[in-house]
Amino acid sequence: MADPGRWVVVGLDNGGTTNNATVLDGDGQFLVDHMVESPSYVKDGPEKAVEALARALDQVLELTGMPRSVVRAVGLDTPGPVSADGVIAAQGATNFANADWCGFDVRGALESRIGLPVLYNNDANAAALYAHHAYFGPVRAEERSSVSVIVGTGLGGGVVESGRVVRGAAGMAGELGHVWVPMDGLLGPGQPVPACNCGLSGDAESVASLTGIEKNLLPHWLARFPDHELARVPVGVAAKLVRGYGEAGDPLALGIFEQQAMAIGRLFTIAANFTDPDVYFLGGGVVEAAPHFRDWFLERVREHTVLREEQAQTEAIALVPDLDMAGARGSAIAASTTVR
Numbered sequence: 001m002a003d004p005g006r007w008v009v010v011g012l013d014n015g016g017t018t019n020n021a022t023v024l025d026g027d028g029q030f031l032v033d034h035m036v037e038s039p040s041y042v043k044d045g046p047e048k049a050v051e052a053l054a055r056a057l058d059q060v061l062e063l064t065g066m067p068r069s070v071v072r073a074v075g076l077d078t079p080g081p082v083s084a085d086g087v088i089a090a091q092g093a094t095n096f097a098n099a100d101w102c103g104f105d106v107r108g109a110l111e112s113r114i115g116l117p118v119l120y121n122n123d124a125n126a127a128a129l130y131a132h133h134a135y136f137g138p139v140r141a142e143e144r145s146s147v148s149v150i151v152g153t154g155l156g157g158g159v160v161e162s163g164r165v166v167r168g169a170a171g172m173a174g175e176l177g178h179v180w181v182p183m184d185g186l187l188g189p190g191q192p193v194p195a196c197n198c199g200l201s202g203d204a205e206s207v208a209s210l211t212g213i214e215k216n217l218l219p220h221w222l223a224r225f226p227d228h229e230l231a232r233v234p235v236g237v238a239a240k241l242v243r244g245y246g247e248a249g250d251p252l253a254l255g256i257f258e259q260q261a262m263a264i265g266r267l268f269t270i271a272a273n274f275t276d277p278d279v280y281f282l283g284g285g286v287v288e289a290a291p292h293f294r295d296w297f298l299e300r301v302r303e304h305t306v307l308r309e310e311q312a313q314t315e316a317i318a319l320v321p322d323l324d325m326a327g328a329r330g331s332a333i334a335a336s337t338t339v340r
C-alpha cells in the first residue's frame with residue numbers, strides 16, 4: 001500500500017488526434033518518462049472527447065500503479081483559442097471544428113466527469129511552464145521569469161513570472177504570435193508584408209510558423225528561385241519539406257529560416273523591453289531538426305535578439321526540452337501548484 005501521505009497530480013495534454021498523459025508526485029518527480037498516448041476523439045465532438053480524457057486519466061494511473069484516491073488535481077491543456085477557464089472560443093477554433101465545441105466549457109465538463117479539480121492552460125502556456133520548471137528546478141523556478149516561443153503550424157507563446165503563467169484579464173496574455181514585429185530589413189525587395197490568420201499583417205506568426213512559410217515566405221522565395229525543386233510540389237506539401245532542405249544547406253530554405261530567426265529575435269527584443277525575462281525559450285520543429293541546423297538557427301535568433309549589456313550578462317536563450325511531453329508535464333506542474 002502506498003504511503004498514506006503520498007499524493008499525485010495528473011497532466012492531460014489534449015491534441016487534435018491524441019491525448020498524452022503524465023503523473024507528477026508530491027516530491028516533484030514525474031512517474032512516467034515517455035509518452036502515454038491514446039486517441040482524443042476531438043473531431044467527434046465534446047462528449048466523446050471528454051470521455052476519452054477520462055480514459056486517458058485512468059490509463060496513466062493504471063500504468064503507474066497509482067489509485068485514484070491519491071490524485072489531488074488534474075491539469076488539462078488544449079490548443080487555443082480557449083478562455084483562461086477552459087471555454088472553447090465561441091467563434092470556434094481550428095482544432096475544434098465540430099460545431100458542438102463552440103463555447104464549450106471543456107475544463108468544467110472534465111471536472112464534473114471525473115470528480116476532481118481540473119486546472120486549465122492552453123498548450124503553449126503549459127509547454128512554457130514546463131520549460132521554465134525544467135530549466136530552473138522547483139526552487140529557483142519561483143524566483144525566475146521566462147518567455148517561450150513555440151514554432152509549429154502557428155506560433156505559440158507563454159510568459160512565466162515567478163514560476164507562474166501570466167494569464168491576463170481575458171486569458172490572452174502570452175499570445176506572442178500576434179505581436180507585431182518590425183518588417184523593415186526583414187522582408188526582401190518586393191516581398192509583400194505577410195498576413196496572419198488572425199487578421200494582422202506583419203506579426204510574428206505571419207513569418208515564424210509553418211502557415212507563414214506556406215502562405216507568405218515560400219511563394220516569395222520560389223519567385224526568386226523559379227527553378228527550385230519545391231516549385232514543382234503543391235505549396236502545402238512544399239512548406240513541410242523546407243526544413244529538410246534547410247538541413248542540407250539549400251539557399252532558398254536558409255533564406256526562409258533566416259527571416260524566421262529574425263522575426264523571433266525581434267520578438268525576443270520586444271520581450272526584453274517588456275518583461276526582461278531571465279530566459280528566452282525556443283521550441284518547435286525547427287529546433288528539433290538536425291543538431292548542426294538547430295545550432296545555426298539558434299545562433300541566428302541570438303544574433304537578432306538585441307539585449308542591453310546588463311541583460312546579455314545574465315540572460316540566456318535556450319531550447320524547450322522534451323517538447324512532445326511538455327504540454328502534459330506543464331499541465332501537471334500547474335495542477336501541483338494548486339495543491340501545495
Ligand SMILES: [Zn+2]
Nearest residue numbers: 178196198203
Ligand atoms: Zn496573428
